[in-house]
Amino acid sequence: MSRDTKTYVAGHRGLAGSAITRALKGRGYGNLLLRTRSELDLSDRAAVRALFAKERPEYVFLAAAKAGGILANKTYPAEFIHVNLAIQTNVIDEAWRSGVKRLLFLGASCIYPRDCPQPMRESHLLTGPLEFTNHPYAIAKIAGIEMCWSYNRQYATRFLTAVPNNLYGPGDNYDLESGHVAAAFIRRFHEAKVGGAKSVTLWGTGKPRREMLHSDDMAEACVALMELPDAKFDKLVASDPASPQPPLINIGRGEDYTIKELADRVREVVGFRGEIQWDSTKPDGTPRKLLDASRMSALGWSPRIALDDGLRGAYQDFLTRLHPGKR
């Protein structure tokens, strides 16, 4: 991957895609192909075909998706499966047709079974039933992994799926209905602080454990994967018929916290002094989702951003983007 390689970041304004774009620019990659959803709807097959035919990117980061937390997954299951299947089918197939050299598809840790042994290894894929609350999303992601794997086998492509754990960082979605856990907590505590509330009620029991990864750490890992020499990259995507391994690699910190611990840390960073109450009538989701990232670590990557530092930066980002003047 040379500095002028044409590189397409699909979903470059999202949490993951914006971090990948920052990481690429930071490393001097100047020939980036970027399209917002209003410029290019990736669920429109003809439009995706036209983009690849005209622009001919050599490297593709597929970070566009319909993403969201438990509530969004519960409210829009049909969209979660339909839109995600459409986006990834169009991009992966057109990447092959136009001769893309490498593609990195972003998966998510919900691909692993609900009661998966911890930490979850790549080999745990398809070894048990999934968590019901994000079934459609997880099944779309698993189909994307299978597509990468099948294209690698049939067409000798180099398509890899990276599986980061729960992300947070600049550019997160702070919407309470569609956002992820850390961003939603930031917003809830901030609004409680400025509104003078005595308590905040959060969904679930607070007992599930989650591993949090800063989006900039994830992005460094993704770019490092795309920069691997062919021989090392091929070991990740190779499909040895004797010991079939999906082209899959986990990206995680290797430590997790209960949702209650995470809420306490966000409350501290935001400076909300009231109490936290837990609404245990609401779903908890998967009990634990800790990734085994030893394959990624063996490639020399390690996360650099500590949780409290990352949360402080995320809160500043929230203030800057959504509440200027309310610091």
Ligand SMILES: NC(=O)c1ccc[n+]([C@@H]2O[C@H](COP(=O)([O-])OP(=O)(O)OC[C@H]3O[C@@H](n4cnc5c(N)ncnc54)[C@H](OP(=O)(O)O)[C@@H]3O)[C@@H](O)[C@H]2O)c1
């Ligand atoms: N956030 C996490 O905790 C997390 C954890 C693990 C894996 N991931 C994975 O990372 C990927 C991105 O997630 P994210 O959290 O960054 O999501 P996000 O912040 O919601 O961003 C999604 C991006 O996808 C684009 N997009 C959505 N539908 C599109 C369409 N029909 N056509 C074109 N672009 C479309 C959006 O474009 P516009 O901005 O133009 O609307 C946006 O840039 C997903 O595959 C997700 O599974 C995320």
